[in-house]
Amino acid sequence: MVFKTNLNYIRIAFLLVLLSGGRLLADDAQANALLQQGRVDEAHTLLQTMLSAQPGNALAHQLLCRVYYAQEMEDAAIQECELAASQDPSNSNTQMWLGRAYGMKASHANPLVAFGLARKVRYAFERAVQLDPENVQAMNDLGEFYVDAPAIVGGGLDKARALASRMQPQFSSQSHRLLALIASENKDMTTAEAEFQKAVLAGRTPSAYIDLGQFYQRQNQPDKALEALKAGIDADRRKDASLVDAASILTAMNRSPQTAESLLREYLSSPARSDDAPAFKVHVQLGNLLTHQGDPASAHREYAAAVALASNYAPARRSLQGS
Template sequence: MHPIRSALVAFAFFTGVCRLFAADPPAEELLKQGRIDEAQTTLRQVLAAQPDDANAHLLLCRAYYAQDMGDDAVHECELAASNAPSSSEYQFWLGRAYGLKASQVNMLSAFSIAKKVRVAFEWAVQLDPANVEAMSALGEFYVRAPSIVGGGLDKAQALVAQLQPQSVEKTHRLLALIAEKKNDNATAETEFMRAVAAGRTPEAYIDLSQFYEEQKQADKAAATVQASIQANRAKNASLVDAAGILTTLHRSPDIAERALRAYLASPAKSEDAPAFKVHVQLGDLLRQRGDAAGAQREYAAAVALAPNYAPARKAMQGT
């Protein structure tokens, strides 16, 4: 073959290979789509070549977190944080991973791990005082955790002033949580409603609906869920929360089903509601409605995305 023609063929082949790889979604996109097995495979390949890649460790932590694998999530987030110690995001995720692990162990161990949750969230806020997610998580920790591990309403209240300039909605949410903890339900309702008024976000409606659900006000909870669904133009993870509340309330299963299907068809899917978990949730709903074949399809879809997710495999065997 002529040298020039040979070079052109080689170039064309190289270009085709580059396009092939460029067409593959990056690991974070796979994670958001719920394609957890593919995401993990991609990330392990990255880490085999670059063991100190902090972002790859973080994404693998998030993949394990999505599957409720606390020990593995903590291990990967610790590696991410150690390789990028100045990252507020990595500390925030480390706190979340510790929180997951704490929920999976006995009480004595949970107390020890809870202190690590607090330290990670506090460090995330120190590293980036504008990190709203970290501040909101830290505030909720202060409200819910006992003082022996660093919780306290005084600490939560002190955080309000720092959160206020960053997010009016999250500030009112934190004030609502503080009021709830004080058993001041009237103030809590007012603050949740102010959070809704601040932005009319589907997430704020969900918080208010969950409050009504806890207060055994089913009609208000159901109505607020409907408002959340109507406000959710992006079709994001709040649709999954909405469906879950309706199912718990034994209300409008058809609306719950539509919400789950809308989320699964949406480009706004995220690991906040991993697609494989949503397929299981939809399968459970269909099974309750007498559609065993439909339920089986959803469980199979979950297993295809996350073969190691035990609840999906168990659900398949139970249909």
């Protein structure tokens, strides 16, 4: 009887562990869903509660890093991603977000500090790709680093070309995009245009069309830019962050403000919202557009919506106070 009773206790304990694990997975999923929807205040509260009970939850630390990153709070983002990386060093996505957080801080730092951070950016992106050779987002980040960074911190166009070659068999469109960036860095705009066009042909994805449109915008070819953007918008069945990119380019060109407004509103009502374009930032972007259109009342509502989602996002608070 004693043995049977002890066995029952073991079964109960095992069941509790399973239930606890399932609850933690559900909490992780809920926190991620809140992050994707741009509801970062709610995500922050949930993640802090989770981490107070489970401080070793690496995924929760990674998600909290992304919550801070979305709000441009680089120091807090770095701290959380470093914790996530120390607890789960084999996670490619965590290394990628750590590299992004280092990069954000480097972009605001003095040259001496930025030099040290750039090395950390490179290591994190290279580690992310090493851990998961199919992490195409990390490959894109690493490729852009190689193109933009000087050799002294690990950049270099030869490295970028080698990476593009590795990407070609499985990620042809992204490979051509990287080759286009390399050509642009070399001031070879003919080759850059051809590579951006090849990226479109390789996948006909919304992002590839948007990249081509941005290239034409920078080359002061607005008609070609508009044609590429329209193709990208038409190809975006999911209504994802590509809509926001298209709206941003239209605004930069001072073209079709009504279309830009429509795209931003369409994204904000889409189930494909993500932290690629955090909803609270899009509300601020829409508010700025409405301000320029002479509609301060509607702009104020957008700024208020942004603050309601992300009360610590400084640009949203400033815009609301000034509206």
